[in-house]
Amino acid sequence: MRSNPAVLSSYSLHRILLRFRHTLSSQRPAGFIIPMATTEDSLRQALADKQSTIDASGNAIRQLKTSGASKSEIDDAVRALNALKLEKTSIENQLRASISGDANGSVVSRDAFRQAVVNTLERRLFFIPSFKIYRGVAGLYDYGPPGCAIKSNVLAFWRQHFVLEEDMLEVDCPCVTPEVVLKASGHVDKFTDLMVKDEKTGTCYRADHLLKDHCKDKLEKDLGISTEKAAELKHILAVLDDLSAEELGAKIKEYGITAPDTKNPLSDPYPFNLMFQTSIGPSGLSAGYMRPETAQGIFVNFKDLYYYNGNKLPFAAAQIGQAFRNEISPRQGLLRVREFTLAEIEHFVDPDDKSHPKYSEVANLKFLMFPRDEQMSGQSAKRLCLGDAVSRGIVNNQTLAYFIGRVYLFLTRLGIDEERLRFRQHLPNEMAHYAADCWDAEIESSYGWIECVGIADRSAYDLRAHTDKSGVALVAQEKFAEPKEVEKLVITPVKKELGLAFKGNQKMVVEALEAMNEKEAMDMKATLESKGEVEFEVCTLQKTVTIKKNMVSISKEKKKEHQRVFTPSVIEPSFGIGRIIYCLYEHSFYMRPSKAGDEQLNVFRFPPLVAPIKCTVFPLVQNQQYEEVAKHISRSLTAAGISNKKDITGTSIGKRYARTDELGVPFAVTVDSTSSVTIRERDSKDQIRVSVEEVAAVVKDVSEGRSTWTDILKKYPAHTSASADE
Known part of the structure; x- marks a missing residue:
């Protein structure tokens, strides 16, 4: 063996490693894991390094065998190799846990838990697949007796917690909505998902879901991928909502993604409107849609509700009702369905004063928050004091924060585990151009983090859109005790010049210009005067355009006014009742042994408040x-x-x-x-x-x-x- 220094070197290395592991194991308690890096990237690097060491060890053992080493020497080297493999398994389990959030690092256990919950729910008639005797319809479910009782209890508590305690005005509007209303709100043109088709069978799939599934499967199951590839896949997941049809199609082709059922090639992505279309009246000439949300019924009634409230702001209107979305390929069971119950609040407030008189009641609440800066820097959600988040500018204003706090109290009192509830701030690429701030209450389930409540400061966009389309001014007034000289910002787009420059996109450019706040407008004015043109981002077009001096007039005018007329801002908490209930099922479910110990008994620990x-x-x-x-x-x-x-x-x-x-x-x-x-x-x-x-x-x-x-x-x-x- 001395005639082969390379083999001796490898063998000596393994002897040293074996002695080191023996010494270490004698000094640590049973079950102790050698401390390793805890971040996903470092775990992937540790796994790659461990695999390299295992490969080298395997080569060394083969050299030992060919060189005629003794059996005891080979056995020692094999034991060292097996120990390395055990350490590799430990890293893999830690990596799975880091990816999935499962304490056991097991994706399978999440699936098994979910199946146990769903089996119990269906067997005890909490829910029933709709039209079951006719093989059902994807994305449609019936609530059975206990499910109906829980839904009724949740809605009763929602009314008590929000409508009664906040003195809201509750309305009930039709599910069938005329096309003109949804045209004004933007749903007819923009309420779409990108769809792909199996080129041979014609089966439709949602394009972003296919790409999302591919990335998540690679991250969860292919633990050996490089840190660079993992970073690429995580980046795609982070910007998925911001990908254009062309970018989405390019990624699907790059990764060789095919139809899940047949493995056939897929078409290029194209937009599909999610609203169910219908006609109103026997002639079929009056187009309508089944509403995709309940909010528009409140917005179009603003003038009457404002009068009913004594022409005073702030006030809130609320509505509970069915909404409909023609999902391309419903999945995730009860979480993504085609007909569902929404409970929505539209809180109308003066845009110049978004304080809230009851803000102090929630300011000291502390819970998991996930601001956009933490998301973009790769950090995790942290427990923050709500008042601190407002004072630091993380949450835009008091009224938005007040509703975040009230939503937290509502969900935790229902029985949602506060350790599995977080409030995630929308990233810039998720926010509409008119939104001032937006947070989602996300609840962790076996499917991962699920958005169940959206709390958004929608600015004045909705009321302005319906004012423009209907010609009815949806505004509020503040009367002055004495006339005031006020300076008003006046933005006047020159539609002729904009039409020549942007043609079919003129309307969206005009809307974006008119939506500028004072600082943005005055900065644009200064740049136009000094340079003659300015680059301007139009969010609805998802691109930057060049605005020239002759395309817009920006000025400030002084006037004496007896009253201030303004369009209120809207703070909107929107609750997906079905999603909340499903997460409540998972958070409440556990199993315990029978007295005899021969079987596991299912239990739902519903609080009395919601128990059926x-x-x-x-x-x-x-x-x-x-x-x-x-x-x-x-x-x-x-x-x-x-x-x-x-x-x-x-x-x-x-x-x-x-x-x-x-x-x-x-x-x-x-x-x-x-x-x-x-x-x-x-x-x-x-x-x-x-x-x-x-x-x-x-x-x-x-x-x-x-x-x-x-x-x-x-x-x-x-x-x-x-x-x-x-």
């Missing part, structure tokens, strides 16, 4: 007297407004508990005498003893949040029963 049934009533055994008491208790619960269900079947009490735990029922009353009964709490399985006449009051207090279960335990004697459990 608040209480079940069980006679311990089939007994006429006990059944009469059970009926009496049920009637008293119903009279108190507490939803309940009797179960007088002859099955064991443990099985009856398990059956209702799976529905998320928080309390169970067991009748085992005619004078007093037990009340069992679902998650702790603690039981108390109360008189028959006290049952309704106790359950009502804890269901409506006036008392906690801890309070109840202090007040009433505990009860134990070996037979009354799973």
Whole structure:
């Protein structure tokens, strides 16, 4: 062996490595992992380095074998190689965890968990695929009895938390909307997704979803890709919403993405309008659409609502209703559907004063926030104080922050885990040109982070758009005690010159010029006067154009006015009720062993606030007297407004508990005498003893949040029963 220095060097290296690992393992506790870099990029680099070491070790072992090394020497080198492979597996698991957010680093476990939740939901009729006996229709689902009850409870709490507490004006507008309304709002021209077709079968797919799936699959499953390639894929995911049809098509071709089902080639991407079109009246001449959102019904009614509110700002209008989007290829189960319930608020406020009188009530809240700077620098969401975020300019204004805080309280009181809830600020490429700021409440589920609520400062765009199209001024007034001399910004686009220069894009350029704030306008004026032209970004065109001096007039005029007439700004929280409910299902679901330990029992830990049934009533055994008491208790619960269900079947009490735990029922009353009964709490399985006449009051207090279960335990004697459990 001495005649081959290269082999000796490799062998010596492995002997040193083996001794080092032996020494290290004797000094650390079992299960200890050698500290490694924690970022995804460094983990990928560590994985690549480890693979190189493994390859070199494998080559060294082969050289040992060909050189006639002893069996013990080869065995030592093989053990060292196996140890390296174990370390590689450990890095792979850490990398999977970094990518997926799964503590176990397992994508499969997320899928298995989701399947367990969905199976339980469908089996217990929380939801049913619509038109199931006819094989159903993708993206359409029915709510079964418990699902309906939960949805009703969520909406009732939404009304109480927002409409009643904020003194909002609630409206209910038609789902069928005339084309002219949606033309003014921009939906007819711009409410599109890019679609591709299987060139042989004609099956349609959403282009960005195919590219997104490809990038995520490569990042999650191909752990050996280089850090440079991983960075490229992550960059594509970050700018996906900003890719043009041409750029999207180029990436699909570059990565060789084909139709998922057939592997056939795909067409170039082209826009598809997501609205369901219809006609109004028998002639078919009046075009309409099923509304894609509920907001437009509020905007077109602004003038009447403003009058109803005594011509005072600020005020908010709210609406709950169905919305419709003709999704290209619905997926993600209940999260992406073609008909869904929206609950939307339009809070109208003076653009010069976006303070909020109740802001101090939420300013000290602290929760996960994900500002755009952190996103763009590759950092993660951090727990921030809402008041600090406003004072540092991260959140644009007090009113927007107030609604962010109220949304946080709403979601966490419903039962959403605050550790899996974050507020993500829109990146510049996601924001409309007219928006001042926009945040999404995102909830983590087995599908990843899901946008469930959007909270946007939409500026005055919507009211201005409908004013221009309808000719009806949707404005507010502020009367002055004394006439004031005011200086007004006047932006006058020269439409003839703009039309010659931009032809079909003239309207969008005009809109962008008129939407400039004072600073932007005066900067443009100064540049035009000094240089004669200026580069101007038109967001709706997604490009920069050249504006010349003869295309726009910008000035300030002084006038004496008795009142100020202005278009209000709009702060819009928009809630996807179905998405919130599905995330609530996942956050509430867990499994626990039966008493015998031979099976896992499904449980939904819904808070009493949203539970489909608040209480079940069980006679311990089939007994006429006990059944009469059970009926009496049920009637008293119903009279108190507490939803309940009797179960007088002859099955064991443990099985009856398990059956209702799976529905998320928080309390169970067991009748085992005619004078007093037990009340069992679902998650702790603690039981108390109360008189028959006290049952309704106790359950009502804890269901409506006036008392906690801890309070109840202090007040009433505990009860134990070996037979009354799973």
